[in-house]
Amino acid sequence: MSPVSRREKLRQDTLREIRAVARELLRSEGPAAVTINAIARQMGMSGPAVYRYYANHEELIEAVTADFYRELTVEMEAARDTHPPGEHRDRLLSSCRALRAWAVRHRPEFRWVFASPVPSRAALQPDSPLHLAGCEFGQVFLDQLVELWKTRPFPVPELHRLPPAHREQLQAYSREIGHALPPEAAHVFLTCWIRLYGMLCMEVLNQLDFACSDVEPLFEECLRELCGMLALAYAPPG
Amino acid sequence: MSPVSRREKLRQDTLREIRAVARELLRSEGPAAVTINAIARQMGMSGPAVYRYYANHEELIEAVTADFYRELTVEMEAARDTHPPGEHRDRLLSSCRALRAWAVRHRPEFRWVFASPVPSRAALQPDSPLHLAGCEFGQVFLDQLVELWKTRPFPVPELHRLPPAHREQLQAYSREIGHALPPEAAHVFLTCWIRLYGMLCMEVLNQLDFACSDVEPLFEECLRELCGMLALAYAPPG
DNA sequence: ATTTTTAGTTAGATAGTCTAACTAAAGTTA
């Protein structure tokens, strides 16, 4: 007895096809074109049939977004793993570059991830696939800083010099990740993450076009600064 | 003879009211609720009447977005001008804090500005009100760096050490702003802008909630770093 | 006083989300 019935397999195939068609529409016609009806047409079925698979438009959108997170996560992990476990610097740089490469190669998808923003922590139920996928994505970066911290701790600010309110948040977060990083190292992690991800956000949302068409050099400089903060020697790509 | 006829005045009032109602809907019911019909209902007129004022939904959205840019610009300028012209440090910090204050106080609006992103440089016609408002917004920050550069130049990288492709873009941009900043100073401007704006982008798009509910301390640290890059002595708010 | 312009109206074409009621096929069980 196979654990998945034939029916279940077909169902999974259809679910996958729906998301694939949605993505194709996103790429070819933009986010507004990703409608239940358009997907159904493309698949040669009637509109309401799609509701057998996703309860409503929002749920479909979330599933597609989760796919994007997962694909991005896999690519970052793959890039990271082109270097042996000990090579923290190369692993980190590779995965960061993979992040940007994906974002640039899949602009509509990356924009989509931002534009339908993680509805503030409180809103999204913490066990939804989207939330999970988002966490696992962030984890790729976090894990590497944790690993680095364990083997080759980077410089951190003195905890008592950080504003008390901020300190408490860092302590809470440190607890939340099982003390894998102490609060002051979590602060460095956050700072790095904001730099990296914030820059990509601006690039992909076309907020840098006024001055740049090619943002890669700025991104590399960002990576150089990241290395600085983490006491790693920057190395150019290639 | 008044230069604006009575009719024109009424028209401007209605245009303003449409945008105000749109904004109210955005705040109270979210971006999806900002529809031509809902606005018309709220104003007690029939749907198609709105088309006398805005040719289509997109044009209305653009006008509202331009309003947001303008309001934000005004607030930043006002904050800047609470300090006398010579006080570069205080003026810059005040306007940056005003930027974040507006973003946090008007989250839906700020999100909206990002989420309906400046359609890449090529797309948007350069004389549209939205594009203009966006430029004027960026100008608030740029102008201050220009002023600072003229009176108290900040450290810059050596131009020949930047990647050639990047150098060319910076040269083009420098030309575009009438050489108000040389390319290497434009590079510093860009770096600062990305830090500042990128961080806000992440905060407002709920990408930092996983660790922080109060991002202010991180923002202040960002300002501290900005001051460092610009050879200014950071000063806390208040 | 007549004409033109403008701001509004209703009716309707088209396209979306989503529900309800039904059908046919596939799987399950007596």
Add this chain to the structure above:
DNA sequence: TAACTTTAGTTAGACTATCTAACTAAAAAT
């Protein structure tokens, strides 16, 4: 195998959106 249940699909339709067309009434211009 026959009857039953579950599932994936169907069509019809209620509701809402954008936007066009054709019309009306009021205001402005001549």
